[in-house]
Amino acid sequence: xxxxxxxxxxxxxxxxxxxxxxxxxxxxxxxxxxxxxxxxxxxxxxxxxxxxxxxxxxxxxxxxxxxxxxxxxxxxxxxxxxxxxxxxxxxxxxxxxxxxxxxxxxxxxxxxxxxxxxxxxxxxxxxxxxxxxxxxxxxxxxxxxxxxxxxxxxxxxxxxxxxxxxxxxxxxxxxxxxxxxxxxxxxxxxxxxxxxxxxxxxxxxxxxxxxxxxxxxxxxxxxxxxxxxxxxxxxxxxxxxxxxxxxxxxxxxxxxxxxxxxxxxxxxxxxxxxxxxxxxxxxxxxxxxxxxxxxxxxxxxxxxxxxxxxxxxxxxxxxxxxxxxxxxxxxxxxxxxxxxxxxxxx
Amino acid sequence: xxxxxxxxxxxxxxxxxxxxxxxxxxxxxxxxxxxxxxxxxxxxxxxxxxxxxxxxxxxxxxxxxxxxxxxxxxxxxxxxxxxxxxxxxxxxxxxxxxxxxxxxxxxxxxxxxxxxxxxxxxxxxxxxxxxxxxxxxxxxxxxxxxxxxxxxxxxxxxxxxxxxxxxxxxxxxxxxxxxxxxxxxxxxxxxxxxxxxxxxxxxxxxxxxxxxxxxxxxxxxxxxxxxxxxxxxxxxxxxxxxxxxxxxxxxxxxxxxxxxxxxxxxxxxxxxxxxxxxxxxxxxxxxxxxxxxxxxxxxxxxxxxxxxxxxxxxxxxxxxxxxxxxxxxxxxxxxxxxxxxxxxxxxxxxxxxxxxxxxxxxxxxxxxxxxxxxxxxxx
Numbered sequence: 001x002x003x004x005x006x007x008x009x010x011x012x013x014x015x016x017x018x019x020x021x022x023x024x025x026x027x028x029x030x031x032x033x034x035x036x037x038x039x040x041x042x043x044x045x046x047x048x049x050x051x052x053x054x055x056x057x058x059x060x061x062x063x064x065x066x067x068x069x070x071x072x073x074x075x076x077x078x079x080x081x082x083x084x085x086x087x088x089x090x091x092x093x094x095x096x097x098x099x100x101x102x103x104x105x106x107x108x109x110x111x112x113x114x115x116x117x118x119x120x121x122x123x124x125x126x127x128x129x130x131x132x133x134x135x136x137x138x139x140x141x142x143x144x145x146x147x148x149x150x151x152x153x154x155x156x157x158x159x160x161x162x163x164x165x166x167x168x169x170x171x172x173x174x175x176x177x178x179x180x181x182x183x184x185x186x187x188x189x190x191x192x193x194x195x196x197x198x199x200x201x202x203x204x205x206x207x208x209x210x211x212x213x214x215x216x217x218x219x220x221x222x223x224x225x226x227x228x229x230x231x232x233x234x235x236x237x238x239x240x241x242x243x244x245x246x247x248x249x250x251x252x253x254x255x256x257x258x259x260x261x262x263x264x265x266x267x268x269x270x271x272x273x274x275x276x277x278x279x280x281x282x283x284x285x286x287x288x289x290x291x292x293x294x295x296x297x298x299x300x301x302x303x304x305x306x307x308x309x310x311x312x313x314x315x316x317x318x319x320x321x322x323x324x325x326x327x328x329x330x331x332x333x334x335x336x337x338x339x340x341x342x343x344x345x346x
Numbered sequence: 347x348x349x350x351x352x353x354x355x356x357x358x359x360x361x362x363x364x365x366x367x368x369x370x371x372x373x374x375x376x377x378x379x380x381x382x383x384x385x386x387x388x389x390x391x392x393x394x395x396x397x398x399x400x401x402x403x404x405x406x407x408x409x410x411x412x413x414x415x416x417x418x419x420x421x422x423x424x425x426x427x428x429x430x431x432x433x434x435x436x437x438x439x440x441x442x443x444x445x446x447x448x449x450x451x452x453x454x455x456x457x458x459x460x461x462x463x464x465x466x467x468x469x470x471x472x473x474x475x476x477x478x479x480x481x482x483x484x485x486x487x488x489x490x491x492x493x494x495x496x497x498x499x500x501x502x503x504x505x506x507x508x509x510x511x512x513x514x515x516x517x518x519x520x521x522x523x524x525x526x527x528x529x530x531x532x533x534x535x536x537x538x539x540x541x542x543x544x545x546x547x548x549x550x551x552x553x554x555x556x557x558x559x560x561x562x563x564x565x566x567x568x569x570x571x572x573x574x575x576x577x578x579x580x581x582x583x584x585x586x587x588x589x590x591x592x593x594x595x596x597x598x599x600x601x602x603x604x605x606x607x608x609x610x611x612x613x614x615x616x617x618x619x620x621x622x623x624x625x626x627x628x629x630x631x632x633x634x635x636x637x638x639x640x641x642x643x644x645x646x647x648x649x650x651x652x653x654x655x656x657x658x659x660x661x662x663x664x665x666x667x668x669x670x671x672x673x674x675x676x677x678x679x680x681x682x683x684x685x686x687x688x689x690x691x692x693x694x695x696x697x698x699x700x701x702x703x704x705x706x707x708x709x710x711x712x713x714x715x716x717x718x719x720x721x722x723x724x725x
Contacts, residue, residue: 037484142365146387146706219478220550228373228476229707312550313478315707316387 002105010111011092018091021294022251023053025301029251032305060244068237072138079135079234080242084249086127087256093117094259095179097293098269098277100286109290110179117178118166121260122159125215128253129155132217132224135246136234147233150316151224154214157323158221162211164331168204169197169264171338178260182268186275194272197265203334205265207327212257214319217250219308223316258300262293269293362390365706369398373476373710376720380697380709387705392698399724407684412438412512412651415684420506422669422688423722426465428457428497429664431509436591437660437671438512439645441653449641450514451592452634457500457509458592458662459623459630463534464493465665466574466616469717473613474545476714477554482541489537492530499526513647519634527631531624538620546614555610559700559712566607569699570692573667574615575716579607585663592662597629609715652679659687666690666717688722 027042027050034041042049067076097109114120129152136148173181185195193199214221225233235246262268269289276292277285314322365382368374377398383391403422407415419434420427432454439446446454467490471483494504501507501517510516545551561571566579576583584601586594602618604611655677661670667689674683693716700716701709 033480037481038488039484142363146365149386222478223707226478226707228478229710231372309481310544311479312474312545312548312554313707314550315554315705317705318550318553 006105006107007111010107014091014096014111015088017096018088018252018255021255021297021301022248023057025251025254026053026056026247028301029305029308032302033309036306036309057244060241063240065240065242068140070140071237072140075134075138076237077138077242079131079138080238080245080249081131082134083128083131084245084252086124086131087249087252090121090124090256091252091259093120093178094256095182095263095268095293096259097286097290098182099282099289101282107286108179109286113177113179116176118170118176121256122163122166125162126155126159128249131246131249132234135238139234139237141237143230143232143236144234146230147224147226147236150226150230151217151234153316154217154221154223154319154323157320158211158214158327161207161323161327161331162215164328164335165201165204165207165211166264168201168331168334168338171335171342172197172200178263182263182270185267186270188273194267194270196267196270196272201265201334201338203330204338205261207331207334208265209261211323211327212261213304213307214323216253216257216304218254218304220311220314221319222308222313223319226313254301254304255297258297258304259293261300262296266296361385367709369395373713375472375714375718376723378713378718378720378723380713382706382709384706387707389702389704389706389709392701392709394694394697396694396720397724399720401725403725404684404686407681409680411679412653412681415681416510416512417506417508420508421721422686422725423465423664423666423690423719424505425468425717425719426461426665427505427507428461428509429662429669431507432458432592433660433662433664433669434671434673435510435512436662437658437673438651438653440660441656441658441673441675442512442647442651444513444645444647446514446592446645447642448593449518449634449637450510450643450645452630452637453515453519453643454510455592455594455597455630456519456627456634457497457507459627460493460496461507462623462665463620464490465717466620467493467534467537469665469714470541470613470616473609473711473714474541476710477551479545479548479551482544485537485540489530489534492533496523496526496530511644512651514642514644516643518643524631524635527627534620534624538617542617546617552610554707554711555613555715556608557606558609558708559704559715561607561696561700563607565696565699569696571667571696572689572692573663573665574612574619575607575667575693577602578604578611578615580605585661585668589661593630593633594626596633597626599626599629609711612715650679652677657683661687664689666719666722667693669722686725688725690716690718690723694718694723 031041042052045051045055067073092111093114095110099106099108132151133148136144170176173184175181187195189195198205217224235243269292276288280288362383362385365384367382368379369377379395381393382389403418406418416431419430422430467486471486474482497507498504501509561579563579563581566576580603582601582603587601599622602615604615653675655675657674659670659672661668669689670687672685673681676682701712
C-alpha cells in the first residue's frame with residue numbers, strides 16, 4: 001500500500017514539478033530574450049512579469065477552439081496530444097535527486113528506475129515526431145506540411161547521432177539505467193577530474209547536445225517552425241490550448257533534455273570533489289541532492305535560451321548535411337575510440 | 347493589372363506544389379506576394395505579384411500643388427523618408443532653375459545620411475530576423491530610434507518627416523545638434539560592431555548568405571540594379587560620386603564594392619556604407635559650422651510655385667539605389683505629370699532570376715537582402 005502511495009506521489013509530484021519548471025521557463029525565455037536584446041520584456045503582470053505565463057495560459061484556455069474546415073479532424077486533434085504526452089512521459093526515468101529516507105523507508109528520487117532507461121527515452125522521444133507530422137498533415141495547410149516534413153526528416157536524422165552518442169556513455173558506465181550512471185559519477189579519476197560523463201565522453205557530449213537541440217527543434221535547428229519562412233510551420237493552423245500544448249510540450253522537452261544532460265554528463269546530483277551525502281542526514285541530503293540537480297538543470301535550460309537568441313537558423317539541406325555528414329561519422333568515431341580505449345585499459 | 351492574380355502556376359502540376367507566400371506573411375515585408383512552384387523545398391518557378399500597396403501616388407501628384415506633394419513622397423520608402431523628399435525637391439528645383447543655398451544643402455546631406463544609416467539598420471536587422479537571428483535586430487533598432495529622435499526633434503516627425511521645402515530647408519539645425527550627434531555616433535558604431543560580431547563571421551550566417559542568390563555585374567546592370575545591390579555585384583556606381591548633387595563631391599568617402607553580388611556581399615556593403623555615412627555627416631557638419639549663422643536657408647522661390655513648362659528627371663542615391671523623379675510642368679501650379687523611378691522596382695524584377703533553383707529559406711534571405719520596400723515598389 002505504502003509503495004503505491006509513494007509511487008503516486010512521485011508521479012504526480014514530478015509531473016507538477018516539471019510542469020512548473022516549464023511554466024517558469026516560458027517566462028525565463030521571454031525575459032532572457034529581453035535581457036539579451038536590451039529591452040524590458042514582459043514586466044506588467046505581477047512582480048517582474050512573473051504572472052505572464054499564467055496570463056498566457058488563461059488566454060490560451062479561454063480562446064475559442066477552431067478546427068479548420070478542411071482539416072483531418074482526428075489527426076488535427078491528436079497531433080498536439082501525441083506531442084505533449086511523450087514530452088511528459090520521458091521524464092519518468094530521469095532522476096531528480098539521490099534518495100530520501102522517510103519513516104525508515106528509503107525512497108529513490110526517480111519516478112521509475114528502469115534498467116533500460118536510455119532505450120525508453122529514445123523510444124518515447126521518437127513518439128513526439130508523430131505529433132508534429134500528424135499535426136502538420138492534419139492541418140491541411142502547405143506551410144504545415146512543409147514544417148511537418150522538415151521536422152520529420154530532422155528528428156529522425158538526429159535520433160541516430162543522439163543514440164550513437166549515448167552508446168559511448170553506455171560503454172563507459174556499463175549500464176542503461178540513468179540512476180546507476182548517476183551513482184557512478186561520484187568521485188574523481190586521474191586524480192583531479194570529477195568522474196563526470198563530460199570528462200569521460202567530451203566528444204560524445206558535444207554530439208549529444210547538438211543532436212538534442214535538433215530533437216527539441218530549438219534554434220539553430222528550429223526549421224519546423226521557422227517563422228520567417230513557413231509562418232509557424234506545423235502549428236500554423238493551431239489555436240487556443242491545442243497550440244498551447246505544442247508550445248508547452250516544447251518547454252517540457254527542454255526540461256527533460258536538460259535533465260538527461262545533467263544525469264549523464266554533469267554528475268547528476270553530485271558536487272565535484274566533495275561528497276555531501278556523507279556529511280548530511282538522509283532527509284537533508286535528499287533535499288540537497290534535489291536542489292543540486294535542478295541547479296544544474298536550470299543552467300542548461302538557460303543555455304537553451306542563450307543559444308536561441310544568439311545564433312541564426314540553419315537551412316534545411318545544411319541541417320541534413322550536418323547530421324549525416326558531420327555528426328554520424330563523428331559519433332561512430334567516438335564509439336570506436338571509446339571501445340578501443342576500454343578494450344586496452346580494462 | 348491582371349484581373350485574375352493566379353497565373354498558370356496556380357495548378358499543381360505533376361509532382362510540384364504551388365505555395366502562395368504573402369501578401370500577409372511574416373517574411374513578406376509590407377505586402378509583397380510570391381507564388382512559388384516548389385519541389386519539396388526547392389523553388390522551381392517564382393512569380394512575384396506586386397501592387398498590393400498601390401495607392402496611386404503618381405496620380406495623386408497631379409491634383410496637388412508642388413509643395414503639397416512633399417508629404418506624399420514620405421510614403422514611398424517609409425524606412426527613410428528624407429531622401430524621397432529631397433529627391434522630389436531637387437527635381438522641382440531643377441525644373442525651376444533654382445540654386446539651393448549651400449547651408450541648406452549641407453543640412454540636406456546630414457539628414458539624408460542619417461536616413462541612410464537608419465534604412466540600412468532596418469534592412470540588416472530584418473535580414474537577421476529572416477535568417478533566425480533576432481538579437482541584432484534589436485541592437486540596430488534601438489539605435490535607429492535614436493536617429494528618429496533627432497528627426498523628431500529637428501522637424502517634429504519620426505517616420506514621415508516631410509523634410510525641407512522646394513528651394514531649401516525650412517529650419518536650421520538646432521543648436522545642440524553637435525552634442526546629440528556626438529552622443530549618437532558611438533551608439534551607432536557599437537550596434538554595428540555587435541551586429542558584426544554576432545553575424546559576420548558566424549559559421550551559420552556565412553553558410554546561409556555566401557553564394558546565395560549571387561548575381562553577376564553584367565546581369566545586374568542589365569536588370570537595372572542600383573544602389574547597394576549593384577555595388578555588391580562589383581560595379582562601382584554611386585550617384586553621390588558619379589553625378590554629384592548637394593555638394594557630395596566636396597566630401598571624402600569610400601564606396602564599398604562587393605564581388606559576388608550574393609546576400610553576404612549586400613550585407614557587408616550596407617555595413618560599410620553606414621560607417622561611410624558617419625564620415626560624411628562629420629565632414630558636412632564641419633563645413634556647416636564654418637558657415638555664417640545668418641546664411642540663407644532658402645533660395646528665392648515664389649510662394650506659389652509655378653515652374654516654367656517643361657520636363658525634368660532628377661535622381662539621387664537613396665539608401666536603396668537610384669531614386670529618381672520625373673516631373674512635367676505645363677506652367678500651372680500643379681504638376682502635369684509625376685513619375686517616380688524607385689530603386690526597388692527594377693531590383694524586384696530580377697527576383698525570380700535570383701531565387702529560382704534555390705530553397706524556400708533562400709527566397710526569404712534574398713528578399714530581405716534586396717530591401718524591397720512595398721511602398722516604393724507599388725507607389
